[in-house]
Amino acid sequence: MTHSSLPERIRRDFPILSRTVHGKPLVYLDNAASAQKPLAVIEAQREYLSNYHANIHRGAHHLAQLATEAYESTRQKIANHIGAYTTDEVIFTAGSTDAINLVAQSWGRTNIAEGDTILVTQMEHHANIVPWQMLCEEKRARLIPIAVHPDGTLDLDDLDQALRQHEPKLVGVVHASNTLGTINPVEAVCRAAKAAGAITVVDGSQALPHLAINMQTIGCDFYVATGHKAYGPTGVGFLWGRKALLNAMPPWRGGGEMIHSVSFEGTTYNEIPHKFEAGTPHISGGIAFGVALDWMNGIGLESIHHHETELVHHAQSALETIPNLKVIGTANQKVGVVSMVVDGHHPYDLGTLLDGQGIAVRTGHHCTEPLMAHMGLSSGTLRMSFAAYTTREEIDRAVIALERAINMLN
Numbered sequence: 423m424t425h426s427s428l429p430e431r432i433r434r435d436f437p438i439l440s441r442t443v444h445g446k447p448l449v450y451l452d453n454a455a456s457a458q459k460p461l462a463v464i465e466a467q468r469e470y471l472s473n474y475h476a477n478i479h480r481g482a483h484h485l486a487q488l489a490t491e492a493y494e495s496t497r498q499k500i501a502n503h504i505g506a507y508t509t510d511e512v513i514f515t516a517g518s519t520d521a522i523n524l525v526a527q528s529w530g531r532t533n534i535a536e537g538d539t540i541l542v543t544q545m546e547h548h549a550n551i552v553p554w555q556m557l558c559e560e561k562r563a564r565l566i567p568i569a570v571h572p573d574g575t576l577d578l579d580d581l582d583q584a585l586r587q588h589e590p591k592l593v594g595v596v597h598a599s600n601t602l603g604t605i606n607p608v609e610a611v612c613r614a615a616k617a618a619g620a621i622t623v624v625d626g627s628q629a630l631p632h633l634a635i636n637m638q639t640i641g642c643d644f645y646v647a648t649g650h651k652a653y654g655p656t657g658v659g660f661l662w663g664r665k666a667l668l669n670a671m672p673p674w675r676g677g678g679e680m681i682h683s684v685s686f687e688g689t690t691y692n693e694i695p696h697k698f699e700a701g702t703p704h705i706s707g708g709i710a711f712g713v714a715l716d717w718m719n720g721i722g723l724e725s726i727h728h729h730e731t732e733l734v735h736h737a738q739s740a741l742e743t744i745p746n747l748k749v750i751g752t753a754n755q756k757v758g759v760v761s762m763v764v765d766g767h768h769p770y771d772l773g774t775l776l777d778g779q780g781i782a783v784r785t786g787h788h789c790t791e792p793l794m795a796h797m798g799l800s801s802g803t804l805r806m807s808f809a810a811y812t813t814r815e816e817i818d819r820a821v822i823a824l825e826r827a828i829n830m831l832n
């Protein structure tokens with residue numbers, strides 16, 4: 423199979439792709455915000471809700487056992503998918519944001535003290551900035567950004583210097599940028615951070631749908647990702663952490679499921695992973711997340727990445743022919759994200775005109791305001807982002823529609 427035949431083979435799995443928007447066939451180029459769902463994922467949620475819905479872990483009855491097995495099988499699938507040694511290193515969360523807050527509130531509150539430093543890159547999503555900022559405020563610690571080059575690659579010299587100068591307790595880095603598409607050399611970042619004595623948190627939200635990822639190769643201490651960008655449901659994701667760290671961390675949220683025993687004299691806590699999973703989770707979402715991973719693995723991450731790399735090259739060379747358009751983020755290693763600005767035109771105006779032609783893109787700061795400020799892009803960018811089902815023809819349609827939008831505004 424050539425990579426360009428990939429969408430042909432899989433598009434029929436996605437019912438939404440055959441709908442129209444404003445009377446035009448939908449061209450969905452907002453996959454970095456959330457990917458569409460294949461039938462298998464939709465069906466897995468329907469099947470659970472219609473045939474074996476019950477709360478998990480607690481019931482002795484048949485349906486509770488079926489639901490528990492299906493939900494827990496996703497934990498196993500995540501562990502296999504990311505090369506975790508054991509399933510108890512995988513904590514279910516409501517998404518990446520929730521997972522990073524867990525690390526900040528549990529590991530952070532016990533390990534960060536006044537005067538300590540945390541480093542994060544300038545290209546982080548707000549989800550990997552604000553939880554650390556809140557922690558730093560509480561602890562009177564400092565959050566320091568690592569610089570990004572104008573082409574959207576990470577400044578590794580600045581990282582080295584910051585590691586030497588600030589001796590941080592923790593380094594946070596996004597595996598792939600949702601705004602620039604840049605794939606960061608997370609292995610090198612984690613190696614350098616570890617050598618400097620820092621704990622590492624990698625935000626894999628945009629890597630999970632596009633790249634094969636392996637905890638042992640990356641060498642991080644914590645890794646987070648979210649289901650809905652990887653063809654799964656919203657409201658479910660995971661935190662992977664090193665077992666020794668997770669065991670030493672206090673629980674974050676209290677309630678049912680995370681306890682071993684409760685009395686008014688005192689409570690003892692459950693083992694990992696349940697220690698961090700208070701309350702009833704998003705069961706249908708968890709089950710369907712596992713099906714989304716199966717679906718991606720059925721295609722193969724290598725095929726998906728090759729296909730999306732071809733799309734990025736195709737899009738970037740087509741866009742470069744548009745006068746006064748600048749692609750933001752031109753790293754060699756990118757996931758399927760192409761951000762751009764057009765001189766004299768607000769991204770939102772262009773995005774609205776594209777919507778009128780059935781083309782879904784995202785405009786604005788993409789939850790990376792500090793990156794936009796660093797790059798001097800006060801109005802943000804217009805972002806086209808791709809998935810396994812995106813075709814070259816869709817990109818061609820989007821480029822023609824963008825030219826038309828620019829001409830309308832000129």
Ligand SMILES: Cc1ncc(COP(=O)(O)O)c(C=O)c1O
Pocket residue numbers: 454455516517518519520547549550596598599600625627628648649659789
């Ligand atoms: C790089 C990155 N990190 C974190 C997040 C947050 O993901 P969620 O909203 O699913 O928690 C996103 C989502 O846009 C993202 O792109």
